[in-house]
Amino acid sequence: MLTTRRQILWHRFFSAGLVSLCILNSLAIPSSYAQDYPPDRERGKAVFEHYCQNCHGKTGRGDGPGAVALKVPAANFQRFQSFLKSDEELLRTIEHGVVFSPMHSWRGQLTDGEMQDVVAYIRVLSQQGQ
Numbered sequence: 262m263l264t265t266r267r268q269i270l271w272h273r274f275f276s277a278g279l280v281s282l283c284i285l286n287s288l289a290i291p292s293s294y295a296q297d298y299p300p301d302r303e304r305g306k307a308v309f310e311h312y313c314q315n316c317h318g319k320t321g322r323g324d325g326p327g328a329v330a331l332k333v334p335a336a337n338f339q340r341f342q343s344f345l346k347s348d349e350e351l352l353r354t355i356e357h358g359v360v361f362s363p364m365h366s367w368r369g370q371l372t373d374g375e376m377q378d379v380v381a382y383i384r385v386l387s388q389q390g391q
């Protein structure tokens with residue numbers, strides 16, 4: 262009787278250990294796979310200055326030199342409407358573009374990491390307007 266109780270306790274102890282090992286493992290995996298994480302604002306700034314600033318402007322208000330010629334005005338990231346959008350929404354627009362708009366898709370030109378970095382930088386700009 263005593264041995265069985267002890268066995269049960271050991272079993273519990275052991276399986277609890279296994280479960281926590283699994284949890285630790287699953288936490289560790291994403292960070293070792295995802296090399297571009299976390300999104301980096303500084304890298305995002307460089308991407309923005311190179312590809313986006315001409316339309317969206319240095320401070321993200323949509324007043325870049327290239328915006329003058331646009332029929333659809335470039336988005337002003339400092340507007341509340343833009344500020345309220347989730348990272349996923351912004352990312353989707355960057356990845357797929359907007360139909361009938363000068364804002365084309367950047368998939369192919371930017372890597373997933375660069376798109377996430379540039380969203381992080383857009384966040385910095387959009388907060389400056391609040």
Ligand code: HEC
Pocket residue numbers: 308309312313314315316317327331333334335336337338342343344346351352354355359361362363364365367379380
């Ligand atoms: C040729 C000009 C142009 C360039 C270059 C450009 N955009 Fe845009 N962008 C626009 C326009 C115009 C819109 C508004 C689209 C609409 O509403 O029809 C827009 C909208 C957006 C939006 C949606 C904002 C919102 O509030 O929904 C995001 C995000 C965005 N651009 C990010 C970028 C990023 C990141 C880059 C650079 C990689 C970039 N854009 C380059 C013209 C441009």
